[in-house]
Amino acid sequence: MVQNEYLSVSKTLVSSGQTFEFGFFSTNNTKNLYLGIWYKSITPVVAVWVANRNHPLTDSAGGFTIADDGNIVVLDGSKNVIWSSYLSRSVVNPVVQLLESGNLVLKDGLSGDAASYIWQSFDYPTNTLLPGMKFGWDLKTGLNRYLVSWKDVNDPSIGDYSYGVELAGLPQFVLRNGSVKQFRFGVWNGVHYSGIQNLKQDEIFSYTVVINTDEVYGTFVHKGSDPSLIIRELVNEWGKLQRFIWDKQRMKWNDMSVLPRDQCxxxxxxxxxxxxxxxxxxxxxxxxxxxxxxxxxxxxxxxxxxxxxxxxxxxxxxxxxxxxxxxxxxxxxxxxxxxxxxxxxxxxxxxxxxxxxxxxxxxxxxxxxxxxxxxxxxxxxxxxxxxxxxxxxxxASSEGETTSDNAEKKKRQLLIKSPPRSWFINALLLFGRLLNHLEN
Structure with missing residues (x-):
């Protein structure tokens, strides 16, 4: 899509491999329209990104276009801007493209590599993390990529739960309800998070954490021989972190993991x-x-x-x-x-x-x-x-002495409860002699 093209509420863009679709959708047959990205072949619609989540379009005469200054914008029927990419600089030859990864990119049409992306939806996630997305901080620009839940299952506006990377000391992934911590993965120790036991990395899934002077982020990717696998992570409306994989045979989402798992x-x-x-x-x-x-x-x-x-x-x-x-x-x-x-x-x-x-x-x-x-x-x-x-x-040092005393007491108790074998055998022999004496 290039400048001066107009995407009405009835039109969509599709990624090259037909995995993702971009356009306007509604939830539960409401009149509110949202510009977003979803899986093309999966029903019902599962939106993985929403642009105007707090400002729905309420009339079918609106649409999406690239403005004169290069910003991508959502317009209502009166051509008022209700959402914008808010670029800090103008773009000479802007092109919008939906990639097969699910990333919506705005780039200079003269160049095709990732370095030319002027804006991308992967930098502004909503409630969902897709393979290849960076989840965390660009320390050079101050960009913080984090997830925020939907308000409820039919309302993609900003919800109560957020999930992001905290930089204090060592990176920690933290789930919050408003400003209150609900769950944290624990301190990153160079190999794994101390708060997650048995975080499995199997034959279809690989998770990576990158920490350097420029960036602090996590990301996950597919691995193995089937590139068509569909995996997504999200923070849901009830404050759970979920990972799903699409079951093509049964046409349903299977749970891979859910956090928090229990009261601990x-x-x-x-x-x-x-x-x-x-x-x-x-x-x-x-x-x-x-x-x-x-x-x-x-x-x-x-x-x-x-x-x-x-x-x-x-x-x-x-x-x-x-x-x-x-x-x-x-x-x-x-x-x-x-x-x-x-x-x-x-x-x-x-x-x-x-x-x-x-x-x-x-x-x-x-x-x-x-x-x-x-x-x-x-x-x-x-x-x-x-x-x-x-x-x-x-x-306190006395606590160490107490520990030593307790260990010594247990040792003495063990000796009392488990007498030497020779003493036990002698006692049996003595008891046998006594029985023989009584019988005679």
Missing amino acids: DSYNYCGVNGICNIAISPPCECLRGFTPISQQQWSIYNWTSGCVRETSLECGSDIFVPIQGLKLPDMIKFWVNKSMSLEECNLECMKNCSCTAYSNSDIREGGSGCILWFDDLFDFRRFSDAGDQQLFIRL
């Missing part, structure tokens, strides 16, 4: 310094060296108050105890140094009396970098296996 994925479910463990009932426990702030509240299954230290810290003589199999705490009060060793991290944390935990920031090649956490710790989850990353928790 709910943000900070067990309060400060508390750990959520889905394998036990009730699911909340305190970090080692901590006890519930309100035992009364915990007894009625209200864990929001969290946990507090059993023994006060002594600063210079404190110890650090390693724990594995935990989702690393949220980056609330923290400090990051990506060049430190774990030993240097320990010394740095020991010097600051408010430092409560530390860990490597990157677990590759034996581990490197340093994260320090200060004061209370938020949003722990325990996993069934030990995992590949240690978190070191600060405890």
